[in-house]
Amino acid sequence: MSNIQLIEKVYETFAAGDMDGWASLHTSDFEFKYLGNLPFSGTFVGPQNAINECFSNIPKYLENFLVTPKRMFECEDTVFVHIHMTATNLDTEAMHMFVVNEGRVKKFQGFDNTGLMTEAFINNN
Numbered sequence: 001m002s003n004i005q006l007i008e009k010v011y012e013t014f015a016a017g018d019m020d021g022w023a024s025l026h027t028s029d030f031e032f033k034y035l036g037n038l039p040f041s042g043t044f045v046g047p048q049n050a051i052n053e054c055f056s057n058i059p060k061y062l063e064n065f066l067v068t069p070k071r072m073f074e075c076e077d078t079v080f081v082h083i084h085m086t087a088t089n090l091d092t093e094a095m096h097m098f099v100v101n102e103g104r105v106k107k108f109q110g111f112d113n114t115g116l117m118t119e120a121f122i123n124n125n
Contacts, residue, residue: 003100004072007079010098010105011069019055023047026105033107036114050108061121062087077101085112090120 001009006025013021032050033043040057044050058065065087073080081096092113099107 001103003074003077003079003098006100006103006105007072007081007098008069011067011081014055014067019051023051027101030105031107033109034112035110036112036117038114038117041114062090062117064088087120089123090116092116 026047040054068084071082079098094112097109
């Protein structure tokens with residue numbers, strides 16, 4: 001599987017809510033970094049920590065959350081993904097960065113519009 005195919009599978013499993021499948025695509029020491037001051041921001045080590053500490057909190061703040069990849073770009077071991085992100089009161093684009101090591105995702109960093117995301121969950125509550 002190519003790095004791009006791996007990242008496509010990451011988004012597919014996330015969208016389907018298949019967290020076991022999603023976790024299996026990552027290294028055990030996977031580092032998930034989500035910038036900003038959102039309730040689910042932070043650095044999480046290990047796929048299960050990302051699921052428990054970040055993903056499980058997203059629906060509490062962003063109803064109907066959906067991330068759709070638009071384009072993917074690969075540079076050596078790094079894949080950049082231009083995404084479209086929607087939720088109730090949210091419609092924005094952003095970039096995600098993945099570092100791949102030996103066929104699994106080693107690192108993720110999201111460069112999302114956290115200001116718009118904050119406005120969206122304030123307007124939802």
